[in-house]
Amino acid sequence: MAAVPMSSAKRLRQLLSDPSRMVVAPGVYDGISARLALAQGFECLYMTGAGTNMSRLGMADLGIATFNDMVTNAGMIASINPSVPLIADADTGYGGPIMVARTVQGYARAGVAGLHIEDQVQEKRCGHLAGKQLVEREVFYARIRAAKKAREEIGSEMLIIARTDARAGAGFEEAVERLRGAREAGADALFLEAMQSEEEVRKAVKIFEGTPMLLNMVGGGKTPQMSVKEAKEAGFRIMIWPTLLVEAVISPLKNALRILREEGTHDSCEPIGPRALFEVCGLNELMAFDESVGGKAFGGQEFVLTLARIDPTLRVTTKPILDKARTVEVRRGDLYTAEERERYGGLPNAGAEVASIRLEKKGRYKVLVERDGTE
Numbered sequence: 001m002a003a004v005p006m007s008s009a010k011r012l013r014q015l016l017s018d019p020s021r022m023v024v025a026p027g028v029y030d031g032i033s034a035r036l037a038l039a040q041g042f043e044c045l046y047m048t049g050a051g052t053n054m055s056r057l058g059m060a061d062l063g064i065a066t067f068n069d070m071v072t073n074a075g076m077i078a079s080i081n082p083s084v085p086l087i088a089d090a091d092t093g094y095g096g097p098i099m100v101a102r103t104v105q106g107y108a109r110a111g112v113a114g115l116h117i118e119d120q121v122q123e124k125r126c127g128h129l130a131g132k133q134l135v136e137r138e139v140f141y142a143r144i145r146a147a148k149k150a151r152e153e154i155g156s157e158m159l160i161i162a163r164t165d166a167r168a169g170a171g172f173e174e175a176v177e178r179l180r181g182a183r184e185a186g187a188d189a190l191f192l193e194a195m196q197s198e199e200e201v202r203k204a205v206k207i208f209e210g211t212p213m214l215l216n217m218v219g220g221g222k223t224p225q226m227s228v229k230e231a232k233e234a235g236f237r238i239m240i241w242p243t244l245l246v247e248a249v250i251s252p253l254k255n256a257l258r259i260l261r262e263e264g265t266h267d268s269c270e271p272i273g274p275r276a277l278f279e280v281c282g283l284n285e286l287m288a289f290d291e292s293v294g295g296k297a298f299g300g301q302e303f304v305l306t307l308a309r310i311d312p313t314l315r316v317t318t319k320p321i322l323d324k325a326r327t328v329e330v331r332r333g334d335l336y337t338a339e340e341r342e343r344y345g346g347l348p349n350a351g352a353e354v355a356s357i358r359l360e361k362k363g364r365y366k367v368l369v370e371r372d373g374t375e
């Protein structure tokens with residue numbers, strides 16, 4: 001329900017047009033992970049194919065998710081905040097050139113801002129597993145040409161990123177050659193999968209100077225670990241962290257389940273309660289929308305918040321408080337003046353959380369909040 005001042009693809013291109021910026025995109029795979037990344041104010045998200053296979057299908061990253069699985073997930077994620085660009089994994093494009101075209105147009109209509117298409121065979125696998133097989137160079141180039149032509153046919157600005165998986169079996173030089181060919185075939189950005197040393201990482205950026213390069217940071221993968229700062233200094237323009245969140249949930253979930261199974265309780269983590277839980281997925285905004293159009297389904301009280309320390313002119317916002325609500329989330333956009341809302345309302349930062357106010361008891365509130373969100 002956020003305002004959409006420009007297409008997310010245009011926004012992604014705008015971010016890339018500033019050479020001093022690197023686009024950092026955490027890998028998300030479902031509604032909760034996407035909501036959490038948006039709440040942190042990330043300016044771009046990445047829909048991981050590995051995470052989509054795992055969370056939607058319960059399957060390993062072995063190219064099992066089909067176009068329909070992927071486009072449905074991408075459309076759901078892209079729609080949560082359409083002003084924040086989503087780069088989505090499009091694997092091999094899911095078939096020959098005709099199918100690649102369908103994939104590109106389907107992703108564009110689903111609101112995806114950029115996608116990557118690779119040169120593995122259909123029975124593909126995670127780029128950091130052994131035993132990958134490649135299609136011939138020309139087959140790869142035809143995929144990229146199909147992607148570009150399909151995008152042009154519908155007037156989309158979606159970014160086409162060519163990914164090569166050649167490093168593992170065919171070597172660095174072949175990978176570079178394939179990306180050269182893909183660039184000629186019309187790719188806007190390049191992704192050399194599973195580079196194996198810092199030297200390769202730096203060399204690749206140098207070879208393709210002038211073309212945006214994507215760095216894939218898989219924890220425990222083939223590529224040496226680099227921070228956002230290091231990747232930016234090396235010259236990358238996009239950095240994805242595909243498995244960060246998938247990995248992060250495994251242990252806590254296992255632990256909670258083990259405790260429930262062994263001890264018959266659920267005290268492995270402090271329960272935050274249903275209200276706070278749903279606030280992660282937009283409860284307050286959804287209710288505010290309902291109220292703003294005269295809906296009566298969730299009538300609550302008014303919450304008056306004064307952010308005196310952030311701005312001397314005193315920023316005030318009102319937010320509804322649900323019955324029995326325990327927290328109120330304040331986002332940057334809540335504090336905009338009408339003019340600011342017009343100008344900045346659609347930018348990713350508008351959704352960034354500035355404070356999470358814990359409510360002690362029902363009543364009318366007037367709260368002073370400092371920049372770090374503490375009362």
Ligand SMILES: C[C@](O)(C(=O)O)[C@H](CC(=O)O)C(=O)O
Nearest residue numbers: 048049050061126127218242
């Ligand atoms: C980027 C990637 O395509 C993904 O699906 O997110 C994977 C990540 C992974 O499986 O570790 C890849 O690098 O192949």
